[in-house]
Amino acid sequence: MERLPPNQASLSRGVPDAKPGTIFVLSVAGGVSLDAGPHRTILFGRNRPEVHVCIGEDDPRVSRMHGSISHRSGQWYVAVTGRLPVRFPRQRTLFAGEDPIPLAAGYTPLFVQGSSGREHLLEVYVVGDSGTRPVPRPRESTHPPRVWQLSPAEKLALIVVGQRYLLHDLHPLPLSWRQAADQLAELQPTESWTAKRVEHLVSNVRSRLSRDGVPGLTREEVGEPVGNALNDNMFRELLLSTTLVPADLDLLD
Structure with a gap:
């Protein structure tokens, strides 16, 4: 030693x-x-x-x-x-x-x-098999994170449901479908925002991310009781990938 x-x-x-x-x-x-x-x-x-x-x-x-x-x-x-x-x-x-x-x-x-x-x-x-230290790469292009593609309706719904994550709450939780639908209806009075529509949009995004390899987004992976774990894991992925960023909250003003 x-x-x-x-x-x-x-x-x-x-x-x-x-x-x-x-x-x-x-x-x-x-x-x-x-x-x-x-x-x-x-x-x-x-x-x-x-x-x-x-x-x-x-x-x-x-x-x-x-x-x-x-x-x-x-x-x-x-x-x-x-x-x-x-x-x-x-x-x-x-x-x-x-x-x-x-x-x-x-x-x-x-x-x-x-x-x-x-x-x-x-x-x-x-030390790995190569036995060498990482090589400095100051001139190499930065590898961007994978930003997930969202429709405008999906993105707005996710911003509203996940606004506590974007506000940096210490212990964030998603809004309920009803809370989110009520706020979305105020933002877009001419759109048909319901709790069921919000749930459907968010669930579709979560399923899409799961199919593309994001872990912790299915009941089988998390186990019972599920609680908010599935949506919590999804929002953490959306923030880490910069799919959602705090500046998106401007859409709620």
């Missing part, structure tokens, strides 16, 4: 050339790198003398020995032993006692929720 230099930049920028399978782990307190191999483990937590990577050293909500990253069966796995879960990208969380989660090649940020809303970052980078 090797200590990373004190001036080590964020692992999101890549790592030095290394053998495939080598792992780099970094926090604001420093980090380490370790070649792949059986029974190799990196410990992380608050108690600096007993862990390899210290995280949340001044925050008592972080456990002294919060978790580990171990190599087995040709892959690195994250396990949690602390009181608080570790959050992975896409809002996935891992709790103590659960099966370890494997790490994919490349960069993975891990988060531990601390005191007073603080979040402690543990950066992890697993």
